[in-house]
Amino acid sequence: MSSATTDPHPEPATSSRSRGLVLVVEDEPAIADVIRLNLTKAGYGVHIERRGDTVLAAVARLRPAAIVLDVALPGEDGISICRSLRAGDDWTPVIFVTARDDEVDRIVGLELGADDYVTKPFSPRELVARLGGVLRRTHGVPDATPQTVGAVTLDDVRRRVFTGSDEVALTVTEFDLLAHLMHKPGRVFTREQLLSAVWGYSSVAGTRTVDVHIAQLRSKLGQASPIRTVRGVGYAAEHRAAPS
CATH class of the missing domain: 3.40.50.2300 (Response regulator)
Known part of the structure; x- marks a missing residue:
């Protein structure tokens, strides 16, 4: 060089x-x-x-x-x-x-x-x-107990995600977005809440960022994805994801 x-x-x-x-x-x-x-x-x-x-x-x-x-x-x-x-x-x-x-x-x-x-x-x-x-x-300080929602298991300590026995590679932000949803299964978060909690800031154009990362997570997790869209509100992780 x-x-x-x-x-x-x-x-x-x-x-x-x-x-x-x-x-x-x-x-x-x-x-x-x-x-x-x-x-x-x-x-x-x-x-x-x-x-x-x-x-x-x-x-x-x-x-x-x-x-x-x-x-x-x-x-x-x-x-x-x-x-x-x-x-x-x-x-x-x-x-x-x-x-x-x-x-x-x-x-x-x-x-x-x-x-x-x-x-x-x-x-x-x-x-x-x-x-x-x-x-x-x-x-950050990880949660020592792996979290499972449906077929997805999230290990905060090792920062690893599995669908069954298969590991799924995620970016830092994808992991933290999924973790935020999975640690409170069933709770619906608005895009603004997710942007503030995961990214640490708010932006007029930022909610589109949330949508893109949700789409990426669903693509990587496939049919095992626990993420549900609550139309007009936001997203939630549920044990049995509904079509959206």
Whole structure:
């Protein structure tokens, strides 16, 4: 890897141990520097890559706690990178950064397994908050008792989900959304409640994010999915899911 694509100012190792190392993939130096500054202030270690075609090697080498990934990059775009990570069974949390407020782009990214997204221009504090939310969900205090609803079993300690004896690979956000529903079976949650509880924020356009993740969960869980749509209200996990 050439020095032109590698972070020329790596943070001290103590910084990366405090809250984890974040791989920032951004080709615009000014934006990369702002992200670096704010993440460093928040206690994260930061490594920056400028090109998309260097990211997979960097992930394999650094094993970051999370990836902040621009969608439009030289070499390889962020959507392709995320697709390659998930296809390789790498579920490192990914937050997309996109230059356009384009719902289609956001939905495609979420369907590929991204955990969240921000749209340029964005508040650096918002990005730090979103990242913190994803990582808290990843490293939060787990429930020691596996939860079973219908044919689906969710193990909080190992962060694993099974349909019968088959394990289902989920992103951080998919897992936490399913866990929130399964830990209170039968309770109906509105989209706004799910967005607040799982993502940690509210947004006018955010409820569509919930729908996309629910669709992804149903696709992965297949006929075993316990998720029921309560039309005009929201979603619930039930022992016998009704068609919706």
